[in-house]
Structures are given as C-alpha cells and as structure tokens.
Amino acid sequence: MGKVRIHMMMSLDGYVAGTNQRVDAPFGDGAEHFLDWVFKQRSFNALFGKEGGETGPTDDVMRETMEGLGAQILGRHMFGGGTGEWPEPAWDGWWGPNPPYHTPVFVVTHHPRQPLVMEGGTTFYFVTDGIESALRQAKDVAGDLDVRIGGGGQIADEYLRAGLVDELELHIVPWIMGDGVRLFAGLGDARPRLEQIRSVAGAEVTHLTYRIVR
Amino acid sequence: MGKVRIHMMMSLDGYVAGTNQRVDAPFGDGAEHFLDWVFKQRSFNALFGKEGGETGPTDDVMRETMEGLGAQILGRHMFGGGTGEWPEPAWDGWWGPNPPYHTPVFVVTHHPRQPLVMEGGTTFYFVTDGIESALRQAKDVAGDLDVRIGGGGQIADEYLRAGLVDELELHIVPWIMGDGVRLFAGLGDARPRLEQIRSVAGAEVTHLTYRIVR
Known part of the structure; x- marks a missing residue:
C-alpha cells in the first residue's frame, strides 16, 4: 500500500493562499511573489511539456514529489482556481488542456459531474460523498503507488483532522x-x-x- | 555597526508560544514538546554553565547565534516568564542567578526599575520609553557587535513593524x-x-x- 502525502507550499507565516482567491488570481491577494521560485524550475516546465528552467536541490525535490504517484486528490477550490465556484460543465480547471497531474485526480466537491478526460494522462473524477470516499477511490486506482493531496488548505486540513495522512511535504517560502x-x-x-x-x-x-x- | 537580529523558535504553524503563558509554563499551554529539541543541546547546557549534551548541526547553529553579540533585547513577557506581570522588585527573571545571556539585556517594559546585575555578565536594564530607545541603548553598548532580539513574539513584531531588523533567525519546530x-x-x-x-x-x-x- 502506498503512502498518503500532502504536498503544498506555505508562506513563512503559515498561509497557503492569500485573501480573495479568484480565477485570475488563484492564490489571491497578498501572494504576489509567493510562487516566483516555482515558475523558474525545470521540473515545473516539464509538467506542462515545456523545456528549460533552473536545476538544483529545489528542482530535484519538486520532481521527486511527482514520482511514484498513482492518484491525486484536490479540493474544489484548487480545481476552481481558488474560487470553489467553477461554472459547470464548461469549466475544465485553470491549467489548460494538459494539466500538470498526469494521473487520475479526484476532486472533492458538492457538484456531481461526469469524469473529465484531459490530455497527458490526467482524468478528473468528481467525488460528492466526502473525503473518505475520495481517498478510498484514489487508493483503489493507486495500488502500491502513493496518493498525493495537492491542496488547497481546507481539504488538507480535513484530511489531517481525519487522521488519514502519512506524510506532509511543505515548501517554506520566504514570504509573509x-x-x-x-x-x-x-x-x-x-x-x-x-x-x-x-x-x-x-x-x-x-x-x-x-x-x-x- | 553590527546587525540587529531576531532569534526565535517557531512552530510549523507559525506560533512562538501557546496560550495562557505563566511563570511555571512560560511557553503556555499547547507547547508541551515545543522545546524538547533545545534542552538536549550541548550549547544550551553551556549557557547555564553545564556540561554534556548533543552535538551536530543544531548545536552548531545555536552556539553561533550567541556569538558576536554585544547586547540583547527582551520584551516584558520574555523577562517575566510569559506573564508580562512580574512582581517587582523581587522578580529577577525566571532563569536563576546566572541567566543564559552573558551580555547587557534591555527589557522593554512600562515599569521603571534600577538595573539588575546578575552572575555571568548578564545585566538587565529596564527601558520604559519604547522599542526605539531600547535599540539605541543596545546599539550604543554593542558597538560593532550585533544586537539580538530574543522575543517574545509581540516585541519581535513591533521591531519588524518599525523596520528596525536586519536578519531573522528562526528554528522551525515540527510542532503544531x-x-x-x-x-x-x-x-x-x-x-x-x-x-x-x-x-x-x-x-x-x-x-x-x-x-x-x-
């Protein structure tokens, strides 16, 4: 059985997003330079099928966190670009046609919807009966591989509260x-x-x- | 001119103390294992004139942060064991006769009091006219050496808000x-x-x- 890992970036003062999250600012206000470091990485570009970028310890860690994954879980805010109120069924996530997941992704939401098959191996499944169901489905498809909870903060806290997490991977960003x-x-x-x-x-x-x- | 450095330990969720701080629990409730790591260090024992303890990267860092210091600044809560309401003039701090500072220490408080000379080179000066006055006095005695702001959280934030800090040293403790x-x-x-x-x-x-x- 694989591990259940939360993987998120966090500001030095403990925030994973700012205020007033919205589709054109998914990390909200106050997060202006929160993501600068990640956009530079070679592994980040590779997730979107692009070349180039910085290498080094950060790039190595970011690539490793995407290895050995059989399935991933997202909250509705993360899928909705921070809003949690994505217009359905037209909304396909805010990553474009080839999202940076490349595994089955279980989106925990209140809105039932048919699975959404994207390019590059990502399929979004919409789970309406709670976090435990989402994790059970993710583990079923992951088998011996890991399940990664990619955020946002609310769903990460729900899984922590339920005692369902094995590991926590945090990138501590020098940002208040x-x-x-x-x-x-x-x-x-x-x-x-x-x-x-x-x-x-x-x-x-x-x-x-x-x-x-x- | 030396640097002004804040030096504190912080929980992974951004706290420097728990709730209900008091003299017999200066870090308050919820901080049960927050300090375990520091009590083990050889450099920590040495501050109190004791032998033994763990060595390694943590011990090295803790010893280095105490080097090159000409003066230190504490808030009244830090001097008062978390209470901020120490009984004067009998209260001599909660560290015993030989506090782990070994430099002049400027305590920012509302209560005027004569300087308190302790063993081992620590003298507490009580500053009643604000953080800028305390820093000016600390810099005067420190000369080319650094001034270390040792906490608590309130006074650290006051110095950050006033833009008077050069460096921030934080020990990130795996504690929520x-x-x-x-x-x-x-x-x-x-x-x-x-x-x-x-x-x-x-x-x-x-x-x-x-x-x-x-």
Missing part, C-alpha cells in the same frame, strides 16, 4: 502572506504530532518533509 | 501549536520582504535565516 488561508487551522485536539524526516535547503526556499506520528 | 502567540501577526502593509540566506537541516528541527530586504 499576512492574511488568507492558513494550513493547520482549527485542528484543535486533532492537531497531528510530527517528526521531521527530511530538510532540503533550496536556493530560495526550504523543503521540509514530516512523518505524521500515530 | 494550534493557538497562542503568532509571529508576523497584524503587520499589514509593514510585513517585511524576506530573502532566505541560510537553511540548515538539524536532526529534529530546521534552522532558517532570512535577510530583511529594504
């Missing part, structure tokens, strides 16, 4: 968001115990991996 | 505090721009140093 969507918000007594299992210094950001201690 | 005192809270338009200048992987925590970009 100030306001917006915080990770680990309102977990209360369900806040996980963590053990640092990897720490990689990139040129601009730091990549931290934690094991959730049961 | 959930509630309490957050760093970078309420900075609004004064939130600093940061550049990662060092990232050191310790066995249990990660040590990040940022330059404040002017």
Whole structure:
C-alpha cells in the first residue's frame, strides 16, 4: 500500500493562499511573489511539456514529489482556481488542456459531474460523498503507488483532522502572506504530532518533509 | 555597526508560544514538546554553565547565534516568564542567578526599575520609553557587535513593524501549536520582504535565516 502525502507550499507565516482567491488570481491577494521560485524550475516546465528552467536541490525535490504517484486528490477550490465556484460543465480547471497531474485526480466537491478526460494522462473524477470516499477511490486506482493531496488548505486540513495522512511535504517560502488561508487551522485536539524526516535547503526556499506520528 | 537580529523558535504553524503563558509554563499551554529539541543541546547546557549534551548541526547553529553579540533585547513577557506581570522588585527573571545571556539585556517594559546585575555578565536594564530607545541603548553598548532580539513574539513584531531588523533567525519546530502567540501577526502593509540566506537541516528541527530586504 502506498503512502498518503500532502504536498503544498506555505508562506513563512503559515498561509497557503492569500485573501480573495479568484480565477485570475488563484492564490489571491497578498501572494504576489509567493510562487516566483516555482515558475523558474525545470521540473515545473516539464509538467506542462515545456523545456528549460533552473536545476538544483529545489528542482530535484519538486520532481521527486511527482514520482511514484498513482492518484491525486484536490479540493474544489484548487480545481476552481481558488474560487470553489467553477461554472459547470464548461469549466475544465485553470491549467489548460494538459494539466500538470498526469494521473487520475479526484476532486472533492458538492457538484456531481461526469469524469473529465484531459490530455497527458490526467482524468478528473468528481467525488460528492466526502473525503473518505475520495481517498478510498484514489487508493483503489493507486495500488502500491502513493496518493498525493495537492491542496488547497481546507481539504488538507480535513484530511489531517481525519487522521488519514502519512506524510506532509511543505515548501517554506520566504514570504509573509499576512492574511488568507492558513494550513493547520482549527485542528484543535486533532492537531497531528510530527517528526521531521527530511530538510532540503533550496536556493530560495526550504523543503521540509514530516512523518505524521500515530 | 553590527546587525540587529531576531532569534526565535517557531512552530510549523507559525506560533512562538501557546496560550495562557505563566511563570511555571512560560511557553503556555499547547507547547508541551515545543522545546524538547533545545534542552538536549550541548550549547544550551553551556549557557547555564553545564556540561554534556548533543552535538551536530543544531548545536552548531545555536552556539553561533550567541556569538558576536554585544547586547540583547527582551520584551516584558520574555523577562517575566510569559506573564508580562512580574512582581517587582523581587522578580529577577525566571532563569536563576546566572541567566543564559552573558551580555547587557534591555527589557522593554512600562515599569521603571534600577538595573539588575546578575552572575555571568548578564545585566538587565529596564527601558520604559519604547522599542526605539531600547535599540539605541543596545546599539550604543554593542558597538560593532550585533544586537539580538530574543522575543517574545509581540516585541519581535513591533521591531519588524518599525523596520528596525536586519536578519531573522528562526528554528522551525515540527510542532503544531494550534493557538497562542503568532509571529508576523497584524503587520499589514509593514510585513517585511524576506530573502532566505541560510537553511540548515538539524536532526529534529530546521534552522532558517532570512535577510530583511529594504
């Protein structure tokens, strides 16, 4: 059985998005330079079928996090470019015809919809009966490979609260968001115990991996 | 002229202390294992004149952050063991007769008090006319050496808001505090721009140093 991994970038003050998320600003206001480092990476370009970009520890980590994946899970905000209110059925996500997933992707939403087959191996499945169902379906198709929860913050917190996560991969960005969507918000007594299992210094950001201690 | 450095440990969710800070629990509730890593270090023992402890990257970083210091600044909560309401003049801080500072320490407070000379080179000066006065006095005695702002979170944020900090040294602890005192809270338009200048992987925590970009 593969692992269940959350994979997100986080500002130094604990936010994964700013305020007022919308399709033309999926990370919202206050996030102006939050993503600069990722757009430069060779592995990021490769996800979209492009050449070129920076190499180094950050590029290595970003490529590794996409390896060994059998399925992925997204919240409706992540699929909807931060809005969670994507117009259906015309909305195909905000990544274009060839999204950077290249696996089955289970989108947790309240809106039933037929599966959406994209280019490059990505198929979006829309799951309306909750996070546990989405994870069960993802594990079924992933088999011995890992399931990656790609965000946003709300669904990541729901999976943490439910105790369904094995590893947490965070890219700590030298950016103070100030306001917006915080990770680990309102977990209360369900806040996980963590053990640092990897720490990689990139040129601009730091990549931290934690094991959730049961 | 030396640098002005903030030096603090921070939970992965952005807190520097929990709730309900008090003298017998200066980091408050929710911080049970927040400090475990630091108590083990050889450099921590050495600050209290003791032998033994772990060595390695974390110990190296902790020792380096105490080098090259000419003066230090604390908020009243830090001096008061988290309470900010220390009984005067009997209260001599919560570190015992030989505090782990070994330089002049300027405590920003509303309560005037004569300087308090401790063992091991630590003298506490009580500054009642604000953070800029405390920094001016600290720089005067530090000369070419650095001034270290040792916390707590409130005074660190006040110095950040005033644009008076050169570097930020944070120890990222694999701990979810959930509630309490957050760093970078309420900075609004004064939130600093940061550049990662060092990232050191310790066995249990990660040590990040940022330059404040002017």
